Structure formats: C-alpha cells, structure tokens
Amino acid sequence: xxxxxxxxxxxxxxxxxxxxxxxxxxxxxxxxxxxxxxxxxxxxxxxxxxxxxxxxxxxxxxxxxxxxxxxxxxxxxxxxxxxxxxxxxxxxxxxxxxxxxxxxxxxxxxxxxxxxxxxxxxxxxxxxxxxxxxxxxxxxxxxxxxxxxxxxxxxxxxxxxxxxxxxxxxxxxxxxxxxxxxxxxxxxxxxxxxxxxxxxxxxxxxxxxxxxxxxxxxxxxxxxxxxxxxxxxxxxxxxxxxxxxxxxxxxxxxxxxxxxxxxxxxxxxxxxxxxxxxxxxxxxxxxxxxxxxxxxxxxxxxxxxxxxxxxxxxxxxxxxxxxxxxxx
Ligand code: AMP
Numbered sequence: 001x002x003x004x005x006x007x008x009x010x011x012x013x014x015x016x017x018x019x020x021x022x023x024x025x026x027x028x029x030x031x032x033x034x035x036x037x038x039x040x041x042x043x044x045x046x047x048x049x050x051x052x053x054x055x056x057x058x059x060x061x062x063x064x065x066x067x068x069x070x071x072x073x074x075x076x077x078x079x080x081x082x083x084x085x086x087x088x089x090x091x092x093x094x095x096x097x098x099x100x101x102x103x104x105x106x107x108x109x110x111x112x113x114x115x116x117x118x119x120x121x122x123x124x125x126x127x128x129x130x131x132x133x134x135x136x137x138x139x140x141x142x143x144x145x146x147x148x149x150x151x152x153x154x155x156x157x158x159x160x161x162x163x164x165x166x167x168x169x170x171x172x173x174x175x176x177x178x179x180x181x182x183x184x185x186x187x188x189x190x191x192x193x194x195x196x197x198x199x200x201x202x203x204x205x206x207x208x209x210x211x212x213x214x215x216x217x218x219x220x221x222x223x224x225x226x227x228x229x230x231x232x233x234x235x236x237x238x239x240x241x242x243x244x245x246x247x248x249x250x251x252x253x254x255x256x257x258x259x260x261x262x263x264x265x266x267x268x269x270x271x272x273x274x275x276x277x278x279x280x281x282x283x284x285x286x287x288x289x290x291x292x293x294x295x296x297x298x299x300x301x302x303x304x305x306x307x308x309x310x311x312x313x314x315x316x317x318x319x320x321x322x323x324x325x326x327x328x
Contacts, residue, residue, distance in 0.1 A: 003312075004033040004177070005139035007040040007080065010057040011048060014064040015202035016277070017186035017195035020245055021145025023068050025178050026075075029143065035075040036137055036309060037065060042080050042087075043129060046122040047115065047198060054081075059298045064205060066301070067287035076312075078305035080133065085313035089320060090125075090132040093158050096165060097128045101157075106150055114198060131155035135162075136313045140172045146183040147194055152176045166323045186245075187238035191220035206288055209278045216274040221266045229260045239269060247276040 006022050008014065014023070029035055039061045044051055051057065058079045070077055080086060102108060102124050111126075112119045122129075130151050134142055135158070142152060152174065159171035176183055185194055188201030195202050203215055220235045232240065236259070243252045251272060258264040291298065322328055 001032075001034045002141060003137050003139040004029055004035045004141045004143065005038070005134050005137050005174075006036075006143045007038040007043070007133060008061060009040045009044045009047075009197075010054075010061040011044045011051070012197045012202075013060065013204040013206045014068070015186075015195055015197065015204050016242075016245075017145060017202070019068065019205060020184055020186050021147070022143050023065070023070070025143035027069050028179055029141070029177075030071060030075045033141065036139070036312070037070055037075055037077050038083075038133065038309070039065075039079045040133070043126065046120065046126055047111065047118075049118060058302070059295065060292065062298050062302060063288055063291035064284075066291045066298075067284050068205070072301045072305060076305050076308040077301060078309040079302055082302070082306035083136070083309045083313050085310065085317045086129075086132050086136050088317055089136050090129050092320065092324065093128045093131055093135075093162070094125055096161050097125065097158065099124075101154070102127065105154065107147070111198075127151045127154035128158065131158040134174045135159055135171050136316050137309075138172055138316055139174050141177040142174050143177045144183065146185040147196075149176060149183060168323055170319065170323060187234075187241055189215060189219035189238065189242075191235045191238070203277060203281075205281050205284050207281065208285070209282075212278050212281065213271075213274040216270050216277065217267075219270060224264060224266070225259060225262045228262055232259065239266075239273065242273055242277070243269075246280045247272065251276070 004026070006026055008018050008022060026035065026037055039058045041054055041058050044057075062077065062079075065077060066072070105127055107126065108124060111123055131154060134155050142155075144152060156173040159173050162171055163169055178184060187193065188195045188199055189203070190201040192199055192201055203212060207215070219239060221239070222233055222235060240252070240256065243255060255264060255269050255272075318328065
C-alpha cells in the first residue's frame with residue numbers, strides 16, 4: 001500500500017483553506033493508502049518565536065482532525081515533536097540544501113516580508129523540515145493545497161539529491177496529491193490571494209453562525225457587471241469559489257446566471273453563502289466541542305499515533321544512517 005503524509009501547523013484553528021486544501025483529500029484517502037497525518041508543532045516555531053500552550057494547541061488541532069472524520073484506527077495521527085527521528089533526517093537533508101535555493105522559495109520570501117524582525121534559520125530551512133516530514137515515512141503522495149507546490153518540488157529535489165549523492169534508489173520522489181483537476185487554493189474573503197492564518201482572513205471550522213455571517217457579509221466585492229457574460233474579477237471569482245465548494249450546483253448555477261445577465265445582487269449571494277458555509281461547518285463544530293472536552297481520549301490517540309509513526313520513522317532512519325556510513 002502506498003504511503004501518504006500531510007500535516008498542518010497548530011498556530012490556530014483549522015480554517016476552510018486547511019479543510020479543502022488538505023483534510024478533505026486526506027479523508028478520501030485514508031481507507032486506500034497507508035496514511036500519516038501529523039500536527040506540525042515544530043513548524044509553528046518558525047513564525048511564532050515563543051508559542052504558548054504548545055500541548056493544548058496540538059490537542060485543539062487533533063480534536064479538529066477527528067471532528068472532520070480522520071480515523072485514528074486507520075490512519076496514523078501524531079504530533080510532529082513526538083517523532084524525534086524527523087530531526088535527524090532534517091539535519092542530513094540540511095547538509096545538502098543550499099542557501100540560494102532556500103532563499104528563492106516563495107514561501108520564505110513571503111514570510112520574510114511578513115516578519116522582517118524574525119527571519120530565522122528555521123524559516124529558511126522550512127522546506128527541508130517539510131521534506132524530512134515526508135521522506136521519513138518514504139511517502140509517495142502528499143495531499144496539500146496549491147500554496148505548497150514549490151515546497152513539494154524542493155522535497156523531490158532533496159530526495160533525488162540524496163539518492164544521487166549516495167548512489168542509491170532509496171527515497172521515492174513524493175508528489176502533491178488532490179482529487180480534482182488541480183491543487184485547490186481557497187481565497188481570502190478580503191480580496192487577498194489566499195486564506196491563511198497569518199493573513200487574518202480566515203473562516204474557521206469552529207466559527208459560530210453569527211461570526212460566519214459577519215465575515216461573509218464583509219467580503220470585498222465590486223460595483224457589479226456592466227456587460228453580459230463578462231469575465232469575473234478576482235474578488236468575485238473568489239465568492240464563486242466558495243459557492244462551488246459549499247453550495248449545491250443549482251445555487252452556483254443560479255448566481256452564475258445572474259452574473260451573466262448582470263442582475264446579480266451581492267447581498268443575496270453573500271447571505272446564501274453564509275448560510276451554506278454554516279450548514280457545512282455546524283456538524284463539524286459540534287463534534288469539535290465533543291472531542292475537545294475529552295482530553296484523555298485525545299492524549300491516548302496522540303500516544304498511539306506517536307508509537308506507530310516512530311516505528312516507521314526509525315526504520316527509515318536506520319537505513320539512512322547505514323547509507324551515509326554512520327554506526328547503525
Ligand atoms: P498551514 O495552515 O500553513 O499549516 O497549511 C496546512 C495545509 O493546509 C497545507 O497542506 C496547505 O497547503 C493547506 N492550506 C492552507 N491554506 C490553504 C488555502 N488557502 N487553500 C488551500 N490549501 C490551503
């Protein structure tokens with residue numbers, strides 16, 4: 001069975017971008033692949049110098065994973081920092097990762113712009129830690145959103161470089177994985193490119209009905225189409241992306257027709273969208289509350305996941321040490 005790995009940073013609650021970019025694909029895979037889904041708590045140190053309540057933040061994400069339907073009896077669900085083997089592989093990969101290529105990654109440049117006073121080495125080597133997360137399980141498929149495509153290219157490069165350097169055929173080259181035609185990018189409702197925790201433009205799975213409505217009603221729009229069948233500007237296309245993922249086809253077609261005939265009323269569209277987003281989030285929200293209250297269960301699941309992940313990780317690492325030439 002092929003191995004699949006993916007992870008999310010516990011720097012806040014899960015948002016619709018996380019769900020539709022990563023979790024949804026994963027849910028469709030857990031029965032057919034050997035799946036590992038982790039909580040990337042080391043990665044969060046790259047953007048938050050001194051995170052508070054690390055253990056509790058990981059529990060929150062774990063409760064959200066379970067509420068979405070990830071099944072700990074089928075998939076391996078673990079906290080990254082419980083699997084220390086990842087760090088050793090990260091070190092080896094860093095020895096063959098070059099400053100120029102790391103500095104050129106878009107995510108590094110973006111984050112360096114967002115946090116000019118904290119351009120740390122961890123941020124620079126984010127792609128090597130991500131590659132270590134994937135390669136430690138020799139995963140071949142990685143369900144990620146469009147924003148991670150370049151980091152996935154780096155992971156393939158590091159796998160190839162290792163194989164070439166040591167003249168082995170050891171690491172498979174991992175591919176991004178999604179069920180649709182292409183990787184999805186969930187936009188921000190503020191008109192910005194993507195929904196992201198550090199962009200402050202998220203709709204969280206945990207948001208209540210009123211909060212969802214407030215956020216959707218504030219979404220940026222334009223003054224409306226003036227020519228029939230015209231192309232939609234990005235801010236409007238964004239609203240239709242949301243309709244496409246949470247509403248039924250008739251609703252999407254109805255507003256699309258209104259756009260094409262220049263009779264669209266954004267207020268109505270937004271009300272409908274808020275209702276459909278709430279309909280989607282409500283059952284997950286209830287389950288998040290149930291799981292969050294059961295700390296004992298969450299800790300048990302994390303422990304069981306850590307044991308399974310360590311088993312796979314230590315096997316890979318043992319072979320890596322042998323290939324490089326360290327004592328077994
Ligand atoms: P992060 O929140 O940066 O830890 O991202 C975790 C996962 O969610 C990665 O697989 C991302 O590709 C995915 N993701 C985050 N934001 C979005 C978005 N706006 N659209 C699609 N996927 C996303």
